[in-house]
Structures are given as structure tokens and as C-alpha cells.
Amino acid sequence: MDEFIRQLPHDNAQLNTQWPDIFDRLFKLANQIPESDLSSFKIKCLSALLNYVVEDQEEYVTDKATLIHTVLENLFQHPLPPLEEITRMFCHLLDISNKNRMINLALIQKIYSGYRLGERLRQKESVDLIEKILFSLEKFDFADEGFNLKVQGQWDDLLSKGVFSAIVCDNNKLTELELMTNMRSAYQHFYRSAAQHSQQSQIWSNIITAIKYVFPTLFDVFTTPGDLQLHLSTAVTPPVAFDYVNLLAKSLQRQPDLFKNNSSHIYAAFEQLVLHNNIKEADSILTYVIVHHFALITNHEEIINLFIRLCSAVTDIECRHSFCKLLIAPFVYELTKKKPNKKLAVSCFDLIIAIADQKVAEALSSVKRLIAISEFYPWKQLDKQLTHLLQTCSAYDEVSGGTENNDLSILADVLKLLHDRSKTNTSILQATHEPALEAVLKWCSGRNVADGEGYREYVYEMGQSMTELVDEKRVSADTCRQVVAVLQKRVDDLDEDTYEVNHAYETFLSAVTTLTSKCMKQLKPVPLTLHEDVARYCLSALKYPLRRENGSATIEYLTALLLWFSVGPCLGNENDARAYEKCVDRLFEMIYSENEESMHSWWSTYWSTVLMNYPNVAANHSEQLLEEIIDHKQIILLGMLITLYPKNPQPFHQRLDDLIHALFDNNGQHLTSIASLLNSIFQANPQLITPAQIDYLFTSIASHHHIPYASDSIYRLLELVASAQPELFDKHRQQLIEAASQQQTYNVFNCLHQYLIASSVLNGEEAAGTNLTVLIDLIKNTKTLSSDLCTQIFQTCQAIGSRYKAALAKKREDLVLYESSNSMCRMLIDMIDGNKMSEEQQALLNRTVDEMTEIEARVVQTEKSVDKVTKLVKRQELHTTRVDHSLIDTSPLCHHCQVSPTTTTAIGNDFIINYLDGIEDRLDAIVSHIQSVRDEIKSIRSHLLHHQQC
Known part of the structure; x- marks a missing residue:
């Protein structure tokens, strides 16, 4: 049969044509196997089939698959060929096979499954044979490159789901835990080799996954300290295999003592991975080793400096993203969770700067976390670092990324933290001022100088925080x-x-x-x-x-x-x-x-x-301010208008009547304030007050008696006018006297005091006598009059008497009644009798005389104003006459100039026109003045007529 197999055609067409005969022949030969030499016969047939497969160069077709199946079906019946021979052939096929040769794979699959090679090897604990298979597989090239996907899938099914199956109920496998434990060294070697090649092969990676599921700690045993270092070196040697690094990392995760004794070597391996941009692999070392054993780390400075170095070493922008996200972030989290010794504060801040310098959004969460460590940093020693950090943050305005990047918004949070720290550490502002101000000025235009486009939202958010890091004083x-x-x-x-x-x-x-x-x-x-x-x-x-x-x-x-x-x-x-x-x-x-x-x-x-x-x-805006108060009833500035009146009185005079009528607006709510302003006007220009206004004020006293202090405020105003225009009060004389008797307040008495004195001055001795009678009758008829008010009345009598002594003398008998009870009254009697006065009495009398003189001056002020205006009019008329005369006699001027008649006429005409214009302007002014004088005269005449009637 073996000879027949060796003679089978390799040509697919020929094989297909002869296949019925071949099939019959194989069936007959299988039944002719001598029982005495059965084992040897089967081995020869297997060898013949193996040689046929190895030598075949044709495309793998169904007929050849059937051929292999038919031959092996006959050979794998009891009794089976020896296990050693089957294993040898299996390994031989692995050693010489091309990974894409489907016919080789078909024979390997059929031998393994048909003979149940895995199950038999485990049952007999054939250590040597299993080691041979592992060794042959180790050498096989399963690299993904150039692998036919269909063939690769079948290889994967055979190995990861067959030979190294992790399924518990699968018996035809070499991944039984007990077996692997007994053969740990061989399996570990195979496992590590598979891990090394897993980066280039999906099959090896799947084998790793299957074995790891069955025996998770297979990788863990290191026979010598140098063994770990060797594996660390292997792990970082290109091409770096993730599975290998990951298995090594998880192995170290389970062995804290191994980490503790080899931390420097582990850091070095980690650094090499990062330097070669193997970030994913470095993440395994960090996560399963460094972070997991972080509590065992005693030298934080060493690892902080390591990360500072790495930050400057990672130059590829894409790697920086993953570097900050996968490595920096978890490390910083662990570092801040434990809070390092304060001696490392400066190093930690250097780390902040190194991380921020990555210029990627993923770096910012770590920067924020480090800066947030409270009561840690020596801010006074970090001037340069703070300046650098602010400059780095502002440089993020040009970082590429989407319009919405939440990580970039962390920049504002970082700056807010610095601002919070600056509230108790003023040195921070000294360092941040210049870079913060520079950034604010750069961004406030809203346009990036480089491209003319607006900045993204996070830049403006950062800018808001930057404004708080500017020293306002600088x-x-x-x-x-x-x-x-x-x-x-x-x-x-x-x-x-x-x-x-x-x-x-x-x-x-x-x-x-x-x-x-x-x-x-x-x-x-x-x-x-x-x-x-x-x-x-x-x-x-x-x-x-x-x-x-x-x-x-x-x-x-x-x-x-x-x-x-x-x-x-x-x-x-x-x-x-x-x-x-x-x-x-x-x-x-x-x-x-x-x-x-x-x-x-x-x-x-x-x-x-x-x-x-x-x-x-x-003062230039008095009209506006008065409009605000009078027309719009907004009185918030009312109290301050008093200072404006002396500087620009005209607007106040124009609105005087409105101000007076505003006294009782809003039920007199602002009466006191308005009265204060009117007080200034009345005191400076009492002659401006009209009879109608005085009538209104007296009427208001009666109609607004319910308003607190209303009468006091009004009488204080009336007092100022009474001393200048007493004739305006004559019609209200009785009301004023009754108010003095009934109210008995100083304000009413002061108003009456001023009125009676001024009236006496204006109307002569007869009026003075009448006024003295009024005063004495007040004392007689007012039973509850206080001694102070009595004294005030006698002082008024003294003032009138100082001017009209005869009128005062006629009242001696009335005054004697009060001589004993009032010292002022005794002084009046001494004054009448011509008795010598004490210095104190004489001083009081002198003051009274001065007051009388002052009131007299105020009373005659209007007459003087009229005289002044009249004289001004006369001067203007005289000036006009002179100008007219000079204009009429122009011939001497023309003669003196000795010019032609035409020129003379031209010059004369221009001269005359200019002078006429000037005269016209002056005449307008004169007319205006004359009208003012007429108005004043009418007012005076009205006052005099009223006085005569009284």
C-alpha cells in the first residue's frame, strides 16, 4: 500500500480522472494488511502519505483532501501506530511545512484530530514528545505578513481552539493544568516565546490568550535575579510584543518583593518603552507594576525625575496624546493621592511644567491635579516656574483640536486654582502679571494674528481666568x-x-x-x-x-x-x-x-x-439738574445743588417759582431739602421774591399744617424775605402775629422779628411805634410765653428803639411791668432813661444796632439796583450820541487820506456800515436794559402804593 501511495499522481487533473480506480485500490489494499506486521505496515503507509504531501506542488483540491482522509481512516483503526512515530511525523510536518501550504495543514489537522494526539500524549504523560511538539511549534513562522487569511484561520482553529484549547470539556488538547504544572519549564519557555512573537502574529496572540486562561501564573517564575532583568531587556527590545510585556507586567504585579528589589530596572525598561513610542506596552508596566505597587515606592524623587525626562523625550505629537492619557494621568493620580514629601514640592512643580509643555489637551487634567495639592508648594521660590507655566498655558490658544474639547477647558480651571492661591500668596501675582497681561491683550482683539480667525471658546474661558492673575497695581x-x-x-x-x-x-x-x-x-x-x-x-x-x-x-x-x-x-x-x-x-x-x-x-x-x-x-448743567428735580421729581441730587447756586444763579432764578411750588410735592416728602436750596436763593437775592410767591407760602402754611416741620421750614424762608421786602408781608401781618402767639416757636418769632424791624425802617417812626405796640401786646396777651421768647421780643423792641428812640420812650410805662422779671426789659428802660450800661449791655446794644443797619441795607437794596441800571442806560445813550456824531462828520477823514472820490466813498461806506452794526448791537442791549429798569420801577411803585394804603 505504501508503494501504491508513492506512485499516486500529483497532477490534479490526472488524479481526478483516476480517482475511482485509486479509491477502489486503496480500499482493497487496506483489507490486505498482514496482521503479523500491522504496526510496521501502518508506519510505512503514513511515511508514504507524508512524502506524497511534502512533494506535492499542485493546488490543494477536494480529491487530495479525500485521499488523505481515506488513507488515514484506514490507518487509524485499532491497533494504532506507535505514539512516538505519530509524534515524530507530526513534528516533521511542522518543521518542513510552509504556513500557506493547505495540503500540509490538512495532513497535520487530520493526524492530530484522527489520532487524538493531544489526548493520548496527556494520558501517557509523554513529556519528551510534548516538548518536541512545543519546540516545533516554537520554530514555526506564524507571522501575519504574507499569511493567506483562509489558511491562517484554519491554523488558528487547530492551535488556539484545538491543541491549546481553553475549553474544559475538550479532551484532545495539551493545556491541562496538571500537565502544564508538571512541565512548567517547557510550557513557560513556549509561553514566553509565543508572547515575544505575538506582536507579529494573531495566532500566537490567540494561543497566549488560551494558555493564560488555563494557567494565569505560568509566566511568573524567575529562577534568578538576572532572569528578570533578561526578560525586561527582552520585553523592550524591538520589535516589542505587547503580550510579552503585558504578561511580564502582570507577573510582576503578583510579586511585590520582585518589584521592590528591581524597581530601578523596571523604571529603566519602562523608560525604554516610552522612548521608542511603545506607549501601550509602557501602560502595562505602569498599570500593573508601578501604580499597583505605588505604596511600596520610597524614592518618589527618582520616579518624578523619570517622568520629567520622559516628557521632554516624547516628541511625536500623536504619541503625546496617548502618553499623557495612559501614562501621565494614572501616575499623577497616584502621586497626588499619597501626597509626596514637601521636599519634593519644587520637583513636582517642575513636573507640572514638563507635563504642560506637552501642548496636548490630555495633559491638562494632570496639571490641574498637581496644582490642586494644597499647602504644599513654596510659592515664593517658584517665580520663574510660574511665569513659564503662564506662558505655556497661553500657548495652548493654537493647540489643534475640535471646537468643543472639554479637556482644553481645564486650562481655565488651572488658572483659577492659581488665582485662589494668590489670595494668600501675593508673590504669585508678581510672577504671573506679565505673561497674563500679555495673553489678555493678545486675545482681547478676538482675532488670531496668524490666520485672522477668532479664537475658540476655551481660549476666552482661559482669558477670563488670566485677568485675575494680572496685578492691578502694575x-x-x-x-x-x-x-x-x-x-x-x-x-x-x-x-x-x-x-x-x-x-x-x-x-x-x-x-x-x-x-x-x-x-x-x-x-x-x-x-x-x-x-x-x-x-x-x-x-x-x-x-x-x-x-x-x-x-x-x-x-x-x-x-x-x-x-x-x-x-x-x-x-x-x-x-x-x-x-x-x-x-x-x-x-x-x-x-x-x-x-x-x-x-x-x-x-x-x-x-x-x-x-x-x-x-x-x-454749574454749566444747572438747567439740566433743575429739570431733573422739578420736572421729573427725581430728588436724589437735590441736597448738592446748593453749591451750584452761587456759581450760576440765573437758571435757579428762572425756575424759582417752580422750586417754591415743589416744596409740597409728594406731600412735602422733600420739603426740607428744597427749602435748604431756596434758603440760599432767598438769602442771596430776597428781592427776587414776588408777592404771589409770598402769598403762596403763607397759604401753604395753613394748608399743610399736618406735615412735620413744614411751618418751621417756611418761616425760615419768609424770615429772609421779611428783612428785605417787608411790604410783601403787610397783608399777612395778622396771620404772622397769631402764629407767633399760638405756635411760640423761634422760627415764627424770628420771621416776625425781621418783618417788624424792616417794616419800621421802611415806613418810619409811626410804623415803629405801631410795631412796638404789637410786640408788647404779644407779651401781655400770651400767658404761656416762655422767658426766652420774652427776651427775644424785648430784643426786637431794642432793635426798633435803637433807630426810633422816641417811639420806644412812649412804651416805658408798658415795659416797667416786666422790668423785674426780665433783664432785657430792664436794659430797655435804662436805654430809654439814658442810664449808663454795663460793657455786656453795651455790646448787646451794639450788636442790635449792627443788625438794624444790615436790615436797613437789605430794605433799600432794590432802590440801589434801580439807580444802578438807570445810570447804565444813561451811559449807553451818551456813548451812542458820540458814535453818531463821529459817523456824520466823515469828510475830514476822506480829505486827510487824500484819495479819489471813488475810493473815499468805498472806504466811507465800509466804515459806516461797521459802525452801524456796532451801534445796532449796542441799542439792542440798551433796550434790554431799559426794559429791565421799567420792570424794576413798576415793582417799586407797586410796593410804595401798597405801603401807602397800609
């Missing part, structure tokens, strides 16, 4: 102007650009503007140019809508608001304040013409500061 005015210029350009370009809302950028601009406003407050002084820039920007920004359609504030409004409310403390002089005059006028227009009520706080805040510190500036 920012110059020029820098503030630079920021305002950016804002100005942006608002100038609004009408040209296609408007697109970028919320991140706008939020960043708000933060930058907030920083600028804080920096302005630190400047001593703020230059006028900066004030002018801010004012220009605010005015420009207020031209645009304050809010969007969804109700949110526009960035123009927000930035202008932030700058505006920082202006007040920055105003150093009047020029600074004047820079904003156009702005406040625009604000007033917005409030009352455009119904932008929210802008009122802007307007009032500015004037609150300026009114208090620079009233000269506010």
Missing part, C-alpha cells in the same frame, strides 16, 4: 488705553461687520473691562487722555441698543457700564470731569426722550461725584 495707563481702543474699534466696526454673537468672547471682554476699571482706580492720577478715551467709547457704545431681542444685555452696554461706574473715583480735576459732559447729556436724553430709565443710575452717579468735588463743572 497696569499702566497706556495699557488701559490699549484695551479701551480695542473696545472702540469693535464698536466702530459694528455697522460694517456681519454681526454674530460670540458669548464666550463677550464674557471675556467683560472680564477684561472689569480688570481695566479696577486698574484705573489704582492709577494716581488717571491721565486726561484715558478719560477722553473712556468718554468717547461710552458715547459710541450708547448709540447702540442696550439689550438684545431676548432681553439680555449687549456687550456694548456691559462694557460701557463697567467703565462708567469706575470713573467717579478716578476724576482728579475739573478737566477730567468735563471729558464726560457729552456723555451725561446723552444719558439725560436717553432717560427722558428714549425712556431708558435704567440709565438714570449712570447719570446720577456721575453727578453725585462731580457735584461734590467739581461744582464748577456741574
